[in-house]
Amino acid sequence: MRNLSTNEILVITGPTASGKSRLALDLAASIPLEIISADSMQVYRGMDIGTDKPSTEEQSRVAHHLIDIKYPDQEWSVEEFMRLAQRAIKDIQARGRVPCVVGGTGFYIRALLRDYALVDAPPDWEFRRKMQSFARQDGNEALHNLLLDRDPVSWRHLHPQDQKRVIRALEYYEATGKPISSRVGETRAPRYRAAVLGLRWERQELYKKIDTRAEEQFRRGLAEEVAGLLKRGYSEELPSMQGLCYKETCNYLAGLSTLDEAKSLVMRNTRRLAKRQFTWFAKEDGINWIQAGKDRPWDHVVRDAEEMAGR
């Protein structure tokens, strides 16, 4: 860890509730690092408990980037993540410190490490709305079939029910005249030399941690946090408010479920998220997995991480 070369970055990933933030903070004791959050939800201000954001104390102990940079009704996307993360990496390196990307949003991390192309095809909400109403009228099949002559590859790969992706593919074609599928195959030289660490838990143990954390989140005032956001006028339809913990709590606050129901839904949906993350990471190569567990002292985990980081 003492000899991270100048263009090397550190990445800490793993499923939700695996202790990524904690590991990063502990690593900061021996590595002069700054943390860049690769988390699609921690960017939103005022969404603290539900996103299990590092505390203000932790954030002042070690510099954090890409946290609290948006209001819950502002747009946010992988592309902006890439831009801001790249800039943060440059800045941190200019300070002679080590950028440490921490987060469980695999899509963001993959985009950053594989240097996805930043093409001029931003979301076109009017177009999306048009397509949505087309789908409502003529059905998802018909919408999907619009891809047939524009982007046959996507037509083949996307399931007709996957409306979001179908519309995005159409939107991309509309904006660029090229199929989005051509972009997928593009390979580019990675911009960074990254030491990628992944935290791994035995599944049942992780599930138990998830349940415990959910209990804690409600105890710490998740419901009050969500109520406050709603009162400030943030609609529950917003992507931010559709995040884990938030959508379930909105339903509870609207009287659609009891507190206990909301709680167990949060637990279930978090487990499901973890499962999707397993699937995602399983395909990602180059991750150095570190085994964590209730029988494994945490400082062993930290020591493993230090060794792998310094390689």
Add this chain to the structure above:
RNA sequence: GCCGCGGUAGCUCAGUCGGUAGAGCAGCGGACUGAAAAUCCGCGUGUCGCCAGUUCAACUCUGGCCUGCGGCA
């Protein structure tokens, strides 16, 4: 002790005039290139409490046993 009801998937339960079983939830697997904590697709995982009997065939009918719950003593 007696009477009644029950014992089928991890949980709650449905079911078969006898042809070895299916829902919901949970769970598991997968996809993913500008919403990704989102979105989408797929999969029953089972000594039908145990033992015997009747039958070509028993989860189903009969008997016994075990066990849970309720009631009466």
